[in-house]
Amino acid sequence: MSVLDLPRLWRPATHQALFRRILDVAARPGRIADLSDLLDGRPAALAALATFCDNTQTLADLTGTLTRTDLAFLDVGRAAPDAAGFILASGAEPPDLAPRLGTLDAPEGGATLVVLVDSLSDGPELTLRGPGIKGTGTLAPQGLAPGWLAARARWCADFPMGVDMILTDATRLTVLPRTTQIEGA
Amino acid sequence: MRPDREDWAAALAAADKGRVAALADRIRARATVEPLAPPREGLMLMQLRDSVAGAAFHLGEIPMARVHLRLTAPEGVAEGGAALMSDDLALVTRLAILDAALVADLPEAPEIEALLAEGMAVRVETRAQRALALDRTRVDFQLLSEDDA
Numbered sequence: 001m002s003v004l005d006l007p008r009l010w011r012p013a014t015h016q017a018l019f020r021r022i023l024d025v026a027a028r029p030g031r032i033a034d035l036s037d038l039l040d041g042r043p044a045a046l047a048a049l050a051t052f053c054d055n056t057q058t059l060a061d062l063t064g065t066l067t068r069t070d071l072a073f074l075d076v077g078r079a080a081p082d083a084a085g086f087i088l089a090s091g092a093e094p095p096d097l098a099p100r101l102g103t104l105d106a107p108e109g110g111a112t113l114v115v116l117v118d119s120l121s122d123g124p125e126l127t128l129r130g131p132g133i134k135g136t137g138t139l140a141p142q143g144l145a146p147g148w149l150a151a152r153a154r155w156c157a158d159f160p161m162g163v164d165m166i167l168t169d170a171t172r173l174t175v176l177p178r179t180t181q182i183e184g185a
Numbered sequence: 186m187r188p189d190r191e192d193w194a195a196a197l198a199a200a201d202k203g204r205v206a207a208l209a210d211r212i213r214a215r216a217t218v219e220p221l222a223p224p225r226e227g228l229m230l231m232q233l234r235d236s237v238a239g240a241a242f243h244l245g246e247i248p249m250a251r252v253h254l255r256l257t258a259p260e261g262v263a264e265g266g267a268a269l270m271s272d273d274l275a276l277v278t279r280l281a282i283l284d285a286a287l288v289a290d291l292p293e294a295p296e297i298e299a300l301l302a303e304g305m306a307v308r309v310e311t312r313a314q315r316a317l318a319l320d321r322t323r324v325d326f327q328l329l330s331e332d333d334a
Contacts, residue, residue, distance in 0.1 A: 003213065003278040004220055004254065072222035072253070 008040040009050060010073050018051045022166075026175040030128040030137035032120050036171035044168040045088060045114050049074055052112065053086055060084035062097070063116060084111060091117040091167070094147025099155065099163050107160035110178065114166045118143030120174055126184040128176075139174060141167055149182055187298060188305055193287065194267040194280045196304035197297075199311070202276070208296055209279035212286050216258040226250040226274040248272040256285035263289035 008014055017038055025033040035044050046066070050073070053059060058079035066074075066088065081087055081097040089095060102110035117123075123142030126149075144167065155178075156162035162178030176182070188196060197205055228246040235242060251268040265285025267277045287297045 003209075003275045003282075004218060004224055004252065006220060006223075010223065069221050075223065 009042050009047060014038050015051060018047050022051055028132050029176050029180040030133060030139045030174060032172050032174045034172050039171060044171050044173045045116055046070060048114050048166050048168060048173055049086060057086060058084045059086045062089045086112050088114045091115045091144040091148055094145045095151045101155055101161040110161060110163050112164045114168060117141045117167055117169055119169045120167060120172050126182050128180055128182055130180040188301060193284055193301060194269050196301045196308060197280050197283055198269055199307040200300040200304035205300055206279055208293060209282045212293055213282055216256050218282060219255045221255055222253040224252045224274055226272055250274045250277040252278045252281040254281050256282060256289060258291055260291055261289035
């Protein structure tokens, strides 16, 4: 036993495993990564933020679910939603925000939205097309207000500018990069 | 009487390291310790102000370790922390555990207070030795100019 044991989510080996799984599904939009064996009861959204965020990034938590300890471990700067590099939001309500979209010179400045939904399956079926998807793919998130897809289409209309989305339920996540076209619902 | 809390870490670091470690590990074994921020160790720039113009300057890099945790024992719960000019993260973690144990007034508090008193005495002694060494380097410019004349 070391003098101070870090919670599992914050151990380097866990971060490496999370990064590998998230990278895999980021390359295949709509595919779902099950993180339950790595979370120790913590939400998948926090695991996504733990993987991506550090002290060079900024975060806006619109859900108010992150604790003081979570924020200390994320070691991420806080910012307003229109300035943040990462936004944690609930999918239950249509979005009322204007995220960063990047610029033509620096499209990587577009925000990454981590959106919480009830489930990544058993909802209305969406059809996905774009890079990383052979032909078409499907995704059926439950608890994603329709306004989200309309807003995402608006934000991603001027490619390469836009936002990248990570949809999460309690233990799973999927990545929808700005290149993915979504139809349905 | 307990010294100010801001002096606890430095005082305990000056006390007998073996007894500090043994006491912290004994408390650790019967309590739950949960980090509230990532434990950090590394180099940081020490900023000082010069005594003439008051301008800030960087003296150099110093090793630094910092721990912030919550200690939950049957007798109570408390947050503890320690930040020390040291690269020994295990030592600083143990100091943070003793800090929390003292705040929570655990049964081990008298033992921690004894270590604090020992460490404060060591610090006073060290300070006196440094003052003496510094005093030997004092130069009286008035006398120098008289000698030159």
